[in-house]
Amino acid sequence: MIKISNAKLADGNVVDVEIDNDLISKVTKSSGTVSKGSIDATGQILLPGLVDLHTHLREPGREDAETVLTGSYAAAAGGYTAISSMANTYPVADTAGVVEQIYRLGKDAGLCDVNPIGAVTKGLNGEQLAELGAMADSIARVRIFSDDGKCVSDPLIMRRALEYVKTFNGIIAQHAQEPRLTINAQMNEGSVSSRIGLPGWPAIAEESIIARDILLAEHVQSRLHICHLTTAGGVELVRWAKKRGINVTAEVSPHHLLLTDELVENYDPIYKVNPPLRTEKDVMALREGLAEGVIDIVATDHAPHPEEDKDCEWQAAAFGMVGLETSLSVVIKTMIESKMLDWSQLVDRMSIRPAQIAGYKTQGQSIQAGSVANLILLDSSAFWQVDRSKLKSKSRNTPFHGMTLPGVISQVIYNGKQTVIAGRVLNMESDKNG
C-alpha cells in the first residue's frame, strides 16, 4: 500500500491518494496533514504517467546506443510509464518475432510499458507490406505501424497500408518526408541553410506528404497519424483535415517546440535531427497547434546515438536527439510558462490522448479510485540544469545540455510500484553495474 498526502491534481484539487496493488484504491480531499508512512506531496503536482508514442530504443542491433533497459530508465526518469519503440532496429521490427522480443525485454526491465511499433513495409524498404496482421496478433498486440526514419512515399503502398490495418483498428504513423525533395538534405531549407551552405530540407517536403496522406485517409476511411510535425503549413493542413472530419492525429516533438534552425549556424551536430529544426514562425505555429488541439500529442522522438556519431563534422553525423528525460520540462517551459496550456491540457497532450490513439488501456487514466496506478509527482516550481553526463539514457546527445528547465520529478509509480523515488530510478545503479 502506497499513500500520497497533499498532492495537487491538474485541476487544482488537493488530495490524498491510496494505492493498493496496481490500482488507485482511494482518492479523498486532502486532510491537510501528512499521515505517517505516506509520501509527502505538499506543494507538488500529481499527474497520470506520461505516454510516448515515438521512442527509438535501438535494441536489437545498436545496443551501444540504447537498450530496452536503458531506454526504460530514461523513460522512468522522464515521467513516462509507457513508451512505444520504433521499428527501425537491426533487424527491423517487421515480424512477430522481433516485436515479441522487444515486448519481452520491456517486461523484463519492468519500469514502464514498452509497446513495439511495427514496420509498415518489409525492411522499411517501402515496397512490400510487412506482416502487419501477425504483429497485431502477437503478444505485443501491435496497433501502430510506422516506417519512421523513412517515409512510406509510394502512394499505393500507403493506401494499402491504411486500408489493411482497419481489420484490427490499427493506425499508420507516417514520417512525412517526400524523398525526392530531400535528397541529401541536412537541415531546414531557408535563409540559414543558404548562408551556411548545407543542402536544404524544405517544409513542402513534409507538407506535400501530409496533404496526400490526409486525402488517402479520407478516401479509404482509415486512421492516419502524422509523426513529428514541424511546419506551420503542416499544422494548417491538419487543422483543415480535422475540420473536414478526417481521422487524422498529429504529434510534435519537444525540441521542435523550443529550438530553431539558427542553432545550426556553428555546424554542431548536436542540433542535427530529422525532421530538422525549423524557423521561429514554425515553432510558434506548432505551439499554437498544440494549444488548440490540432496537434494532439507530444511525442519525444527520443533518438539515442553513440558519441562518435555526433563528435564529427556535420554531414557525417547521425540525425537525432535524446528526449525522454527532458520532454516534460520542455513542454512546461514552452506551453505552461507561456500559459498556452493549463495542467489538465498538458495531461491530455502527454498522457490521455496518446493512450487513446494507441489504445493503451491501462495508461492515461484519470486519477480516481479504480484506475491503474500509473502516476508521477513533480515539483513544478523547481528547476534543474540538464547535464548530459547525468542522463539515464545510454546516449548523451541532448541539445538541452546546460539549460535550466522547470519541473523536477520526484516520484514515479508504474502499475502500483514505485520506479522513481526521490528522483532516483529504482534498481538502476545495481543494474548498470551488473
Add this chain to the structure above:
Amino acid sequence: MITGHLLSAADLSKDEVLNLLATAKELAAITDGPNKKLPTLRGKTVVNLFFEDSTRTRISFETAAKRLSADVINFSAKGSSVSKGESLKDTAQTLQAMGADAVVIRHGSSGAAKRLADTQWIQAAVINAGDGTHEHPTQALLDAFTIKQHLRAKESDFSGIKVLIVGDILHSRVARSNILLLSKLGAEIVLVAPPTLLPVGIEKWPVRISYDLDSEIRECDVVMMLRIQLERMADSFFPTEREYSRRYGLNSARLAKLKNNSIVMHPGPMNRGLEISADSADDLKSVIVDQVKNGVAVRMAVLYQLLGGAPIGDSK
C-alpha cells in the same frame, strides 16, 4: 592583422581585408625579386589536409607556405587512413600530435573547417580552403586583390564597382565568400543564374538577382564566371549543357558588349566551351592567370598573419 583562424569571409572586417591585401602586395613585391623565399615562417609546419581533390588550391597553398620557409606536409584523403574510414577527429588529433602549426583544410562537408576550429581536436590555426558548398575565403581574398590591382590600384574602397557573378550560386563556395567580402568593400553585386541554381532566401543577401546575362553584361566592371559541374545536368538544374552555355555562358558576342576596362574572372578550373568560351578565357580582358598568381601572394599573407611571422622587413 588577423589572428586565430580563417574560416569565413564573414569573420573579416573591412580593415582586416584591406590589411591582408596590403600584406599580400608587399609579399608579392618581394617574391617577384630574384630570391623568392622569405625566412619568416622557418620552423613552422603547415599541413595541407585535402579531403577533396584540388590540385590548384593545394599547390597554391604549398607554394605560399614554402616561400615563407615553412615545412609543408600534404595529406590527401585518397590512399590515406581516411579512405580506410578514419574520422576527421582522429586525423586532426594525429596532426596535432605531429605538431602542425596550421592546417589548411579542403573538405566536402560544409562547416568542416569550423568544426576543426571549434572542437578541441587540434590546436593549430585552421584555414578554410573550401568547405562543401559553404565558403572559400582565400579565393575571395585573391579575387579582391585582383580586382583592386586592375580597377582600384590607389583606393581602398570598391564603391562604384559592379560585379556580376554568373552561374551555379547555389552550390558555389566561391560565390558565397565573394558576396560577403566584395560587398564589405563596397562593391555592388549582381548574381546571374537560372532560378534553379539560386538558393532559397537569397532576397535577404546584399545582392541583386537577374536571370538575364545579356541585359546585365553591358554595365558591369567585373564578370566572374563560375564553374558549372556537369552532374548538375543529371539533377535537372538545367536541361542541357548547350542550353546552359547559350543562356549563361560567356562567349565572344557577350565579351564584345563589355565596357573597355571591364575584366573577366574565373576561379578555375574552367570548362572551356561551357561557361566560358576559349576566346573569352584568353582575351585581354581576362585576368584569370593573374588570379592564380595573386592566389599565392594572398595565401602567403594569410599564413604570415595567422602564424605570426617575423616582420617582413627583417628578412635577410
